[in-house]
Amino acid sequence: MSEKKLSAxxxxKTRSNYLRGxxxxxxADQSTGSMSEDDQxxxxxxxxxxQDDRDLRNDRRKHRLEKAYSFMIRIRVPGGVATPHQWIETDRLxxxxxxxxxxxxxxxxxxxxGIIKSNLKRTIKEINQTAMDTVAACGDVNRNVMCNxxxxLSSVHAEVLKAAQDISTHLTPATRAYHEIWLDGEKIETSETEEQEPIYGKTYLPRKFKITIAVPPSNDVDIFANCLSFIAIVENDKLVGYNVAVGGGMGSTHGNEATYPxxxxxIGFCTPExxxxxxxxxxxxxxxxxxxxxxxHSRFKYTVDxxxxxxxxxxxxxxxxxELGPVRDYKFTDNGDRFGWVEDEKGNFHYTLFVEGGRVLDTPAFPMRTGLLEIAKIHDGDFRLTANQNLIIxxxxxxxxxxxxxxLEKYGMHHSHERSALRLASIACVALPTCALALAEAERYLPEVVTELEEELENAGLRHDSITIRMTGCxxxxxxxxxxxxxxxxRGPDRYNLYLGGGHAGQRLSKLYRQDIHSNEIRGLLGPIFQRFAKERNAGEHFGDFVIRAGIVAETKQGSDFHKNIKEEALKN
Structure with missing residues (x-):
């Protein structure tokens, strides 16, 4: 029996000469706005x-024009911490x-x-001039390392942040390709046997790899959804080590039962060292x-499974x-952000700003981007990006x-977090028009869905109950x-699968409740469930726990059982 053929x-990667291609x-090719498939x-x-602007595809095709190609650039920010100068430069770029x-x-x-090809190199070069970079922000390597x-929230936060930054630095690819291509670094003439990738090797990883660090009781980085996570164990205000979690991941493919969240x-415990x-x-x-x-089937979750x-x-x-030590006790209570003003034990202040969909922009009614730029000009601390797409000044x-x-008051940001608890707990991916994988809207549509559901929650007396709600285009x-x-x-234009019953602290998978619903069905499906939740819940019970206890959905198992559940539910419908 012959061995399976390697993926393309x-x-x-093998032919790329350590990512140069x-x-x-x-x-340098000015005849097109795109790059070759291998180089992509x-x-x-x-x-x-x-990427290309999918809103313009039909019109450009009609006029026999090339797609409106552009590039998305992701800036790696280990632990999510950026200086005021870096914010100012990010705004300029x-x-x-x-x-x-x-x-x-x-x-x-x-x-x-929306960065066009002719500006791609200059943009990446100027990002690096701000002491940030884009290397390993995508690709079959370790990605941006996240932490609380x-x-x-914790006296050990500085240690946890340093650990995230140390891991990020250690796992950054060693190839000089990035410096040669984007930073005009000296091209070193070597044979392939002389250049080394001591951690990754010539073909790097099978797929992307994601690492997070959480500090209980907050699971804001969603450790159970990542390839590798570390849970900080704090005893008597001292960081004694980390529990090690492996094999999380969210991606799946419609109709492919071999793929699943x-x-x-x-699995164990390690010391800070x-x-x-x-x-x-x-x-x-x-x-x-x-x-x-x-x-x-190449993500680490499948290797673990x-x-x-x-x-x-x-x-x-x-x-x-x-050997790793035995797992230590820990407890997560939520995975959201704490909004508004907080003073820490050192007398410093922190303001968490709600950023809907994570999109920092100016509108006539809410010039947030201009306001944050003005704050950056006088700020003597730093900016911290949260895993929920919000921002801490x-x-x-x-x-x-x-x-x-x-x-904050001048630019209307002092009331940004005075929204419904549902909206504050919302996340949306970019989806259309730029993501090539998107089947439906997400970032542009979720705010409308939340507005409709807010009315249902208001009718049920649940405006202040935090319920995590998320939308992805695929x-x-x-x-x-x-x-x-x-x-x-x-699933397609204006069509979604609806899942219910995930854990409020990100500790449990949700279950498919309805498959392939039209967007105009969402309010009618969830409104009656909100009414039941308001009348039948136990004291302190979260929405995800309620829909399981009430039998609205059954608790979902891990691994292949997840898609078995989906298939059974689809047959019922």
Missing amino acids: NEGI TIQEGL QLLKFHGTYQ ATQFANGTIKLTTRQAFQFH PNPH RLADV QIVDVAEKVVLVQRDFGDRTDRK DHGPEWILAKLNEYLGY ANISAKKRSEVEAL PNGCGRPFISEIGFVG
Whole structure:
């Protein structure tokens, strides 16, 4: 029996000369706004995706024009912390090269959209001049490392942030390709045997890899939805180590039962001194044992599912040369953000701003982007991106608070968080018009859905009850919909799968409640459930827990059982 053929991307990586490919030649080609197919795959490792404006496709096709190609750039921000200067420069680049907006992602990164090919190199070069970069923000490598962004929640936050930054630095690809292509670095003439990727090797990882660090009781980074996560264990206000969780992931494919969301398994405990080593060795296990034949089956969650968490732990211990300790007790209570003003024990102030859909822009009624730029000009602390697409104006000194407060009021941001609890707990991916994978709207449509549902919640007396709600334009799960209490996953124009019953703290998968519903059915389906929740819930019970206890949906299992449940539900409908 012959071995399975490797996926096409493995050949692209092998031939690329450590991610160089023909990117430089493609950038110089002025006859088209696009890049070659192979180089489009390699560009991801450098932090950029080729896209086109899908709103314009039909009109351009009618006029026999090339698609309106542009590029999305993702800026890597380990732990989500940026300086005021970096914010100012990010704002400038958004105006000068992008579409005039800044996207705050669900992985604590900045994104630009609408950058044309002729401006791509200059934009990436100027991003690096701000002491940020785009390398490894995409591609088959470790992506941006996330951690709890709230400095006031725990005395150990600085240690946790440093750990996230150390992991990010350690797992950054070693190839000089990025510096040569984008930063005019000296091209080193070497043979392929002389250049090395000590962690990744010549073909890097089978697919993308995601790492997070959480500080209980907040699970704001959704550790169960990521390939590798560390749960900070704090005893007597001291960080004693981290529980290690492996094998989480959200993506699936409609109609493919072999793909499914999966919750991570907590398998052991490591000390603070071991965290970078543990991160590296988990990546090596995935490098060596991940599926390189089927990219839909190549994420680390499938490696864990195929071999089992116990096998992963044993192999990890073997790679480490020592054993992880037993899992320590921990408890998560939520995965949302704490809005408004907070003062920490050092006398610094922090203001968490609600940013709907993570899109920082100016509108006539709400010039948020201008207001944040003005704050950055006088701010003496930093900015912190949250995993829920919101923004913390952090570490404001007592002497600067009044100035920041005045600017928040001037630009209408001092009431930004005075919204319904549902809206404050919402997340949407970008989807249309730029994402090539989107089947339906998400960022542009979820605010309308929330507005309709707010009326139903108001009628039920639930305006102040936090219910996590997320919408994605496809089942790849960038907005982590499969662990929200209400989740919408795009199936086609104006059509979604509706999921219910995820854990309020991100600790449980949701279940398919209705398949392929039209957008105009959403309010009618959820309104009666809100009424039941208001009348029948137990004291302190969350919406996701209620819909399971009341039998509206059954609790969902992990792994392949998830799609078994979906199939059974589809047959009923």
